[in-house]
Amino acid sequence: MFTAFRTAKPSQYLKGATGDWEVIIGLEVHAQVASNAKLFSGASTAFGGAPNDHVSLVDAAMPGMLPVINEECVAQAVRTGLGLEAEINLKSVFDRKNYFYPDLPQGYQISQYKSPIVGEGTVRLDMPDGEVVEVGVERLHLEQDAGKSIHDQSPNHTFVDLNRSGVALMEIVSKPDMRSGDEAKAYLSKLRTILRYLGTCDGDMDKGNMRADVNVSVRKPGGELGTRCEIKNVNSIRFVGQAIDYEARRQIGIIEDGGTIKQETRLFDPGKGETRSMRSKEEAHDYRYFPDPDLLPLEFTQAWVDELKAGLPELPDAKKARFIAQYGVTPYDAMVLTLEKASADFYEDVAKGRDAKIAANWVINELFGRLNKEGKSIEESPVSAAQLGGIVDLIVDGTISGKIAKDLFEIVWTEGGDPKTLVETRGLKQVTDTGAIEAAVDAVIAANPDKVEQIKAKPTMAGWFVGQVMKQTGGKANPQAVNEILKAKLGLE
Amino acid sequence: MTDLTALTIAEARDALAKKDFTALELTDAYLGAMEKARALNAYVLETPEKARAMAAASDARRAEGRVGPLEGIPLGVKDLYCTEGVRTTACSKILDDFVPPYESTVTSNLWADGAVMLGKLNNDEFAMGSSNETSCFGPVVNPWRRKAADGSIDPTPLVPGGSSGGSSAAVAAHIALGATGTDTGGSIRQPAAFTGTVGIKPTYGRCSRWGIVAFASSLDQAGPFARTVRDAAILLKSFASVDPKDTTSVDLPVPDYEAAVGTSIKGKVIGIPREYRVDGMPAEIETLWSQGIDWLRAAGAEIREISLPHTKYALPAYYIVAPAEASSNLARYDGIRYGLRVTGDDITDTYELTRAAGFGSEVRRRIMIGTYVLSAGYYDAYYVRAQKVRTLIKRDFDLAFQAGVDAVLTPATPSSAFGIGEKSGGDPVEMYLNDIFTVTVNMAGLPGMVVPGGLDAKGLPLGLQLIGRPFEEETLFQVGEVIEQAAGRFTPAKWW
Numbered sequence: 001m002f003t004a005f006r007t008a009k010p011s012q013y014l015k016g017a018t019g020d021w022e023v024i025i026g027l028e029v030h031a032q033v034a035s036n037a038k039l040f041s042g043a044s045t046a047f048g049g050a051p052n053d054h055v056s057l058v059d060a061a062m063p064g065m066l067p068v069i070n071e072e073c074v075a076q077a078v079r080t081g082l083g084l085e086a087e088i089n090l091k092s093v094f095d096r097k098n099y100f101y102p103d104l105p106q107g108y109q110i111s112q113y114k115s116p117i118v119g120e121g122t123v124r125l126d127m128p129d130g131e132v133v134e135v136g137v138e139r140l141h142l143e144q145d146a147g148k149s150i151h152d153q154s155p156n157h158t159f160v161d162l163n164r165s166g167v168a169l170m171e172i173v174s175k176p177d178m179r180s181g182d183e184a185k186a187y188l189s190k191l192r193t194i195l196r197y198l199g200t201c202d203g204d205m206d207k208g209n210m211r212a213d214v215n216v217s218v219r220k221p222g223g224e225l226g227t228r229c230e231i232k233n234v235n236s237i238r239f240v241g242q243a244i245d246y247e248a249r250r251q252i253g254i255i256e257d258g259g260t261i262k263q264e265t266r267l268f269d270p271g272k273g274e275t276r277s278m279r280s281k282e283e284a285h286d287y288r289y290f291p292d293p294d295l296l297p298l299e300f301t302q303a304w305v306d307e308l309k310a311g312l313p314e315l316p317d318a319k320k321a322r323f324i325a326q327y328g329v330t331p332y333d334a335m336v337l338t339l340e341k342a343s344a345d346f347y348e349d350v351a352k353g354r355d356a357k358i359a360a361n362w363v364i365n366e367l368f369g370r371l372n373k374e375g376k377s378i379e380e381s382p383v384s385a386a387q388l389g390g391i392v393d394l395i396v397d398g399t400i401s402g403k404i405a406k407d408l409f410e411i412v413w414t415e416g417g418d419p420k421t422l423v424e425t426r427g428l429k430q431v432t433d434t435g436a437i438e439a440a441v442d443a444v445i446a447a448n449p450d451k452v453e454q455i456k457a458k459p460t461m462a463g464w465f466v467g468q469v470m471k472q473t474g475g476k477a478n479p480q481a482v483n484e485i486l487k488a489k490l491g492l493e
Numbered sequence: 494m495t496d497l498t499a500l501t502i503a504e505a506r507d508a509l510a511k512k513d514f515t516a517l518e519l520t521d522a523y524l525g526a527m528e529k530a531r532a533l534n535a536y537v538l539e540t541p542e543k544a545r546a547m548a549a550a551s552d553a554r555r556a557e558g559r560v561g562p563l564e565g566i567p568l569g570v571k572d573l574y575c576t577e578g579v580r581t582t583a584c585s586k587i588l589d590d591f592v593p594p595y596e597s598t599v600t601s602n603l604w605a606d607g608a609v610m611l612g613k614l615n616n617d618e619f620a621m622g623s624s625n626e627t628s629c630f631g632p633v634v635n636p637w638r639r640k641a642a643d644g645s646i647d648p649t650p651l652v653p654g655g656s657s658g659g660s661s662a663a664v665a666a667h668i669a670l671g672a673t674g675t676d677t678g679g680s681i682r683q684p685a686a687f688t689g690t691v692g693i694k695p696t697y698g699r700c701s702r703w704g705i706v707a708f709a710s711s712l713d714q715a716g717p718f719a720r721t722v723r724d725a726a727i728l729l730k731s732f733a734s735v736d737p738k739d740t741t742s743v744d745l746p747v748p749d750y751e752a753a754v755g756t757s758i759k760g761k762v763i764g765i766p767r768e769y770r771v772d773g774m775p776a777e778i779e780t781l782w783s784q785g786i787d788w789l790r791a792a793g794a795e796i797r798e799i800s801l802p803h804t805k806y807a808l809p810a811y812y813i814v815a816p817a818e819a820s821s822n823l824a825r826y827d828g829i830r831y832g833l834r835v836t837g838d839d840i841t842d843t844y845e846l847t848r849a850a851g852f853g854s855e856v857r858r859r860i861m862i863g864t865y866v867l868s869a870g871y872y873d874a875y876y877v878r879a880q881k882v883r884t885l886i887k888r889d890f891d892l893a894f895q896a897g898v899d900a901v902l903t904p905a906t907p908s909s910a911f912g913i914g915e916k917s918g919g920d921p922v923e924m925y926l927n928d929i930f931t932v933t934v935n936m937a938g939l940p941g942m943v944v945p946g947g948l949d950a951k952g953l954p955l956g957l958q959l960i961g962r963p964f965e966e967e968t969l970f971q972v973g974e975v976i977e978q979a980a981g982r983f984t985p986a987k988w989w
Contacts, residue, residue, distance in 0.1 A: 105830060
């Protein structure tokens with residue numbers, strides 16, 4: 001599946017002194033495989049714990065120790081490959097990548113070089129303007145994580161924590177298909193969504209369980225590709241955007257000043273919002289890759305892949321399409337609702353047997369809005385799907401108005417309780433008794449003869465009357481009834 | 494009481510069963526012999542307390558009627574095998590006084606079957622060598638000595654072969670009833686040939702490599718040394734197992750190898766590869782080979798000349814593949830987590846100082862060769878081509894086996910044991926040529942066994958090598974015993 005080399009839209013061009021520039025971006029994402037044990041040892045992958053608590057003899061590279069592949073990690077990589085609509089290679093090979101570092105006990109990282117477990121695939125991005133951008137996946141391979149070197153505990157020593165050493169990572173390499181920081185952010189975000197749906201990586205970037213190496217180059221629109229720089233280990237989606245914006249500007253500046261870009265590895269400094277050189281191509285390691293003789297080639301059957309495929313959950317793109325078809329929500333709303341599987345499930349619980357659009361409106365605007373504001377995840381929501389559904393029910397059957405519903409939501413959010421009971425006990429019930437509404441309407445008309453005169457010339461004034469009546473009834477009057485009675489009494493038909 | 498150390502494993506097993514003596518008595522006999530044989534430098538660590546405790550435990554088991562296949566049999570262990578709570582160094586300074594908190598799978602199998610550990614045996618550093626001269630504990634002295642033309646004994650110390658030189662010397666000198674070895678390019682078979690002992694390198698994957706210090710992972714294989722073919726068969730049964738901790742070990746039933754010993758080889762097809770007739774091969778080796786052919790023909794085997802055309806590429810290819818893997822396998826010895834550390838100004842300095850001080854010159858040479866052949870720009874020219882050669886070597890054997898050959902008979906070594914220092918000074922290739930008949934077997938992953946065939950004019954043992962089909966070690970024991978019966982057994986005159 002080869003994606004044609006995209007040219008950016010003019011709106012994505014960066015303006016330079018010499019004209020427009022196009023940014024070419026590719027991402028290498030390291031995603032920690034969700035598994036209980038490491039890739040080649042039985043040691044735990046639990047986060048935290050005292051340093052060097054989760055280290056087996058294999059992880060510490062004791063003499064005579066041998067790696068044994070963890071089948072669950074292989075299954076997770078295959079599931080991910082399937083989720084990326086990628087080619088699954090029934091035979092792949094583990095290689096050794098050789099270099100010395102204290103947090104790499106073996107003196108080599110076991111990775112996959114020439115024959116990865118997963119080949120080419122595709123990730124679709126829903127951009128806010130409605131455009132769907134297809135980003136090609138070049139490959140996905142399995143490899144070991146290194147340990148952690150801790151430089152800030154002592155002036156004279158570096159400490160090494162091997163808890164992470166040997167944990168399984170998936171390196172997912174995109175094609176250079178992205179043309180702006182926003183696209184790169186959307187890609188990382190979509191990838192994260194897919195991995196989380198699949199349950200193959202928790203996508204927790206704060207813990208370093210997902211991180212990106214960003215390759216950036218610039219060129220004249222549609223022209224010859226420029227020299228790329230690789231920005232290592234960017235650990236948030238926001239920083240990816242910042243790093244790209246800075247790096248593209250830096251490269252354009254150099255070229256426009258008559259300089260040339262050196263191929264190099266750079267680091268992003270989130271504090272300063274800039275990238276700086278880490279090592280040049282000349283300083284790059286010669287990793288001396290060769291097939292790991294301790295491990296036979298990794299082979300499995302198509303039947304096993306099919307079995308894993310049958311067990312996959314509904315993925316974001318499919319779920320989004322279904323939401324549009326089944327619930328009649330807009331593509332954008334469908335995208336928002338399906339960003340997280342838990343959110344989508346929550347929405348479906350609310351929408352079940354109810355007006356799906358009103359449900360979508362309440363889930364997105366009230367619930368997600370409030371969760372975002374308070375930095376809570378859907379799992380931490382104080383309002384359950386049943387409670388939110390109860391509120392929607394009360395709106396739809398006319399028991400409360402939309403405005404009262406917002407107050408009710410606030411009460412449920414802060415105090416909890418059954419919405420229906422709360423409406424009763426707090427007297428939030430909408431006044432649908434036409435007699436009471438008529439009385440209020442009459443009172444307003446009587447008190448404002450001048451306005452009554454004005455409305456005859458300007459029927460849009462009706463809104464003012466509705467407001468006055470609502471005020472009189474403490475917001476509890478059924479707005480539809482108020483409208484009808486007002487119109488009748490004022491002869492606005 | 495007769496000298497208990499003169500018995501074979503089979504004989505000791507039967508005598509122990511008849512309660513002629515106890516395991517403790519047998520072990521004590523060996524501990525006494527070891528003490529007197531320290532001039533050989535075969536053991537780098539004697540573990541008498543452990544040996545006596547294990548022997549006593551063996552006697553206790555026997556009293557309860559629990560008798561393992563190796564019950565009470567005292568063995569020496571090559572220092573490449575990690576032994577729990579017992580210093581393991583691979584005879585390298587870099588491991589310093591490393592004490593593993595774990596036991597290798599093979600030695601675990603041996604102890605589970607009732608065997609007793611006498612101590613750790615000398616070897617070439619990280620099993621890199623063919624003379625046991627690269628050990629940080631110094632060379633092992635071969636219990637065999639040359640006879641001068643006038644019949645007098647020449648006291649020049651000879652090498653016992655390598656890398657399992659401590660193992661071969663200990664078994665030949667009766668200071669171990671059997672021993673463990675490892676064979677990457679001939680490290681069991683060449684020392685067996687130099688000491689008149691029987692050594693077998695099983696098929697790659699037959700024994701677990703777990704807990705054995707790695708040299709070249711795709712070539713390394715564990716195997717036993719013994720004084721007779723039957724003893725080697727008894728030991729291999731205990732060595733072999735599939736191991737979930739070594740995914741290159743193979744899940745095939747382990748046959749009763751001993752049952753194959755003494756059965757007829759009538760009708761077996763023995764291949765004689767013409768490419769093993771190398772230039773400058775001593776006439777004595779040629780004669781021995783012909784003698785071997787005659788013995789097997791006389792026993793009813795069909796002798797067939799075969800061609801293994803890629804043989805001449807085996808040694809150069811081996812000296813690319815093995816150092817390449819070694820350069821990576823030995824990267825873990827960095828002074829950070831265990832073993833020797835020489836602290837430098839920074840981490841790179843510490844690595845450099847530690848590794849320079851910890852590794853001997855032959856190990857350094859191979860790390861450098863291996864690093865070179867894996868480097869960008871050289872990888873395809875060396876490593877990839879060597880792997881292709883390897884495939885061709887394997888195919889040569891496959892074709893011979895497909896054509897009906899049951900086993901291949903070759904000389905074991907191009908010479909008998911040489912003197913300490915004679916080949917270690919100058920051109921390393923001279924030393925590497927020792928493995929010319931043995932490396933093909935590792936490259937092809939096949940089983941190979943060396944059986945003593947006779948003595949040369951200097952009175953030194955010479956061996957014959959049998960190469961078999963994958964996982965058909967039984968054929969080797971069967972054919973090997975025929976040679977043993979015809980050639981007789983060879984024991985060095987005690988001078989130590």
